[in-house]
Amino acid sequence: MLGRSLNRFSPALLGLAIVCYLGAFRLVADFTCDDAGISFCYARNLAQGRGLVLTPHAERAEGYSNLLWVLLLSVGLRLGAVPAELAKGLSLAAGLACLGLLWRLPARLTRREARPMDALPPLLLALSAPFAFWTAGGLENNLFCVLMLAAVTRFDAERERRDAWPVSAFLLFLGALARPEGPLYALLARPAVTWSRRGNLRATASWTVAFVLPYAGFLGWRWLYFGSLWPTVYLAKMPAGAASGLLPGSPGWMYLAGYGEEALPLYLGLLAAWGLVRLCRQPSGLWAASSLASSVLFVLASGGDWMQHHRFLTPALPFLWLALGEGTGALAGLFRGSGTGRSERGLRSAAAAAAVALVVLRVGVPQILGLSRTADGYRVTFASRVLRGEIFGRMARQAGMTAAVLGEPDAGGTAWASGLDLFDITGLTDRILSKLWTDPVLRDEYVFEQRRPEFLRFSGVWAEATGLRRSPRLARDYVALPRLACDFPGDENFVRRDAFVVAPSEVPEDRVDAELRGELVLLGVTRVWATVAPGGQARLRLYWSARSAAPGDYRVEVRLAGPAVVTSAHVLAQGWLPASVWRPGETVRERVALDLGAAAPEGEYRLEISVRSEDGRELGTARADAPVRVARAAARRLAQESLEEKTPPAGARESCDAWMRRMEGLDATRALAPDEREWVRKRAARALARRAVLEMSAPEEGGLERAREAVACWVQARDWGAPQGDGDGLAFELLRRARSAAASSDRVGACRWIGLAARAAPADARLLRERDLLWDRLVDARTARQEGHLPATEHVIRLK
DSSP states (O other), rough: OOHHHHHHHHHHHHHHHHHHHHHHHTTTTTTOBBBHHHHHHHHHHHTTTTTOSSSTOOOOOOOOSSSSHHHHHHHHHHTOOOHHHHHHHHHHHEEEEEEEEHHHHHHHTTOOOOOGGGGHHHHHTTOOOHHHHHHTTSHHHHHHHHHHHHHHHHHHHHHOOTTTHHHHOOOOOOOOHHTHHHHHHHHHHHHHHHTTTTOOHHHHHHHHHHHHHHHHHHHHHHHHHHSSSSSSHHHHHHHHGGGGGGGGSHHHHHHHHHHHHHOOOOHHHHHHHHHHHTTSSSHHHHHHHHHHHHHHHHHHHHHSSSSSGGGGGGGGGGHHHHHHHHHHHHHHHHHHHOOSSSSHHHHHHHHHHHHHHHHHHHHHHHHHHHHHHHTTTTTOOOHHHHHHHHHHHHHHHHHOSSOEEESSOOOHHHHHHHHEEEEETTTTTTTGGOOOTTTHHHHHHHIIIIIIIEEEEETTTTHSSSSSGGGGHHHEEEEOOOOTTOOOOOOEEEEEEGBBOOTTTTTSSEEEEEEEETTTEEEEEEEEEEEOOOTTEEEEEEEEEEOOOSSOOEEEEOOOOOOOOEEEEEEEEGGTEEESOTTTOEEEEEEEEEEEOOOOOEEEEEEEEEEETTSSEEEEEEEEEEEEEEEHHHHHHHHHHHHOOOOOOOOTTTHHHHHHHHHHHHHHOOOHHHHHHHHHHHHHHHHHHHHHHHHSOOOOHHHHHHHHHHHHHHHHHHHHHOOOGHHHHHHHHHHHHHHHHHHOHHHHHHHHHHHHHHHHSSTOOOHHHHHHEEEEEHHHHHHHTTOOOOOOSOOOOOOO
């Protein structure tokens, strides 16, 4: 009778666990991990029909480790959900399901009646800092947990019905899609399956097929879609000698010890081990123990991670607290006896309740306190990286970068908001860079020669970990940017010098050659479009040169004076390329856009440029013979004439620039309707695609530089809507030249050519596989030469 009356409290205790979990989640509800942003980006591009890519024009690289989570998010995003809210809602629902499953599981696994002690594991889970923190984080941890708990529960039900479908195996398959350690769970669960179905070979085989068959299909799809059996994340994060992580003193052991010190002291660990032994007396309990072992082995092999609150241990917690609950129940049973007196039974029950309370307090209180301390102190968040992405996107638009590339160590929120082609310099989203961490020569070759990002960012420990900060190519080709609003201490940002420094062949259309106190020379001006409609923009290119190194920045005021006055003031070269770092003979170009309001009076506006030094000295004013005309009817007529123009003649590289300038001008003049601008953009896309193919079909002149221009032309065409098939000829020619270079033992040249081919056809899995193979051969050749396995006379690598 006493047991039945106590059992009435069990649902109330589960309710207490739910309240504790919701309260813990509320402490950190505003936190969203930046890594979740990677999943958001892949889900958004999938929902929009671009496929599983980080950014719209990126190559296919499996930069996520949670396909099932990405698929769920893509469905929600297709329906218009906000990504962070969607991820938190799904994770919270999965967390609540975990509490419910864990409440029912102890009685099922041990084949006994339910008792109030069964609420201890969900209560401990609800009070666990990793469980609440990573519920808010927006990652797939809780989805994986609920799948693993559901698999154990379903397996226990399958034991009672030998003819039941092996749904538990399929749940493990879904877990393998949700987390990279999922296959390990299936492998270690096999002994429990064999034990429960001993003597029934057919049932064991059907269970195995229920996991292996869909997982083999998934691997086949991965090979065909990405061209690789290994996710990029695996190559970047898993150490080369993963087996060494099993040795004492490895990072994985330190990771486990850190959590033990925080939440599981030795005496509770021994209690959990006792409970684990008791669970293993049944096949279902052995499955639960193998799930705990799988999590521990994965942590040891991977070394854990650097994030707060032990993210990699989240899947282990339900099974750890299950074992601790069983051990605590066994300990409490020692206090409960068959005493003769009511007072003696009361004392024993009180002692058992005290033991349970001590366990809850020892596990829960330190973790909740730690959770509250870190609620507002975590800085690598999705929101902070979204702000960074918006800043970089705005900077790229100001500089007129139409296809800018950004390399940085935090890819989530920045990729989501910047609109740039982004790659993670730690290799998480780049399948080649993930293999080159140990070779600084090839790493620099790939980043600075092949990816050639317009922006580079280094943050915290990654500034040294990647080695790129120490590269001489960084000092040669890049300039440090001023501190950005989103920067933390230790953050550094760089921009390519040639984003502003122009080639000698590029000259302004309207010469000025105005010397400003002998410090600066305004060489000239180029108008993108000379006639605009009211409400449009006057877009200009200003070309500067410095006579000598200047002490600081200059402030430039551009004025259009006519029926009205329109001005725009800015720091020269946006302040990114101070005149103090200009080199002798360099010509620096900057872009300026002046907004003409819808009420701007029509007429001719004269252009004046005034310059002041950083200390306020006026250097002078230059007047350019390059008027801008504001006239709606004339702008409309000129735009219509532009629509009727034929494609520029073949053979000139300027044709690509001409089309890009024409489109920029048509956007700025505001003289065409949106459907007309879209029509001319599609026409331009077809023309640029043809130009790119013709450039590479000519005799092999100009080498890689000409090929880069052709690929840049094709990338712009693709951005304007050219179908991928229009660039197949370009990719084929680049691939042919890569094979030719490989045949002549120029392995670096082969990698450069095929890298351009991959940029032209980023969705071609066969091409990506061949590109990976060429890089693997290059890495192997350099390793063999460094170890003395090849003669010094053999040509292995050419680096220019």
